[in-house]
Amino acid sequence: MENKINILVVDDHQLIIDGILSSLSGSDSYKVSSTNTCDDALRRIKQQLHSEPFDVLFTDLSFDNTPQNAELDGGESLIKAIKALEIDIKIGVISGHTETNRVYNVISNLQPDAYILKNHAGAEELDFAIKKMLNNERFYTYEIHQKILKRNIVQIQMDEVAVQILKELPKHPKISNLEGIITKESGGFLKLRSIENKLANLRIDLDANNNTDLVLKAKELGIID
Structure with a gap:
């Protein structure tokens, strides 16, 4: 048996x-x-x-x-x-x-x-x-x-600059305030145009409607706290 x-x-x-x-x-x-x-x-x-x-x-x-x-x-x-x-x-x-x-x-x-x-x-x-x-x-x-598949894909696409932007975004009422705060991987500060381009790409990657939605999705994915 x-x-x-x-x-x-x-x-x-x-x-x-x-x-x-x-x-x-x-x-x-x-x-x-x-x-x-x-x-x-x-x-x-x-x-x-x-x-x-x-x-x-x-x-x-x-x-x-x-x-x-x-x-x-x-x-x-x-x-x-x-x-x-x-x-x-x-x-x-x-x-x-x-x-x-x-x-x-x-x-x-x-x-x-x-x-x-x-x-x-x-x-x-x-x-x-x-x-x-x-x-x-x-x-x-x-x-x-x-969920795991999407999280892994996002993790691969995410770099230190993207994480910086996502963490700082909720703290400032205007995107322009991020200039002089976000640093490049090679050192120095990221220009406003580069920050805006990075945000646009992040909204596409995370399928976000706007920056508020972007931050919420980044939190839901565990990219930021």
Whole structure:
């Protein structure tokens, strides 16, 4: 008899867990357990390492109902702890977080095997994600994939002068005020015409309607704080 894929689901909202369990219940290939805290998740993962090890972990990122004395305050802490212990388990994030900067940082720093949005966590997407993960491939919900792709493209196009302009722009009522502030990479100050040209190109790159929209999109992409 083929061994079942052992899955642990972690979320502090029982309704979310119930929904994920329901989505996974249609397959006889899965054995699914759940818990509401990251501390308990790590304890169970370590406890079952040599008896019935988990193959896949699905965790949320934010845990609003974490006990005050908890050692792990959320999914990111849980993932870091698992990686620090070098535990052999596939890790998938199931989250409602779609902010590009948050998503980008989680994927870049923690490198989960999957990132799935909660409103996409249906049977078909979860099943596909699990197969990808167990085949040592990454899986991201389409919206997440597009955000990362766009963030990477923007990152390649962004230089120090562009970041300077985007950071200074909200501080000044007129673009002309930026002259004498923005410095070239080679030293010296950028002329107003060059600043205006740079802004025009940035609006095209970030698909912004105006400079206010440009700053908002730069913040959403995590280029500036």
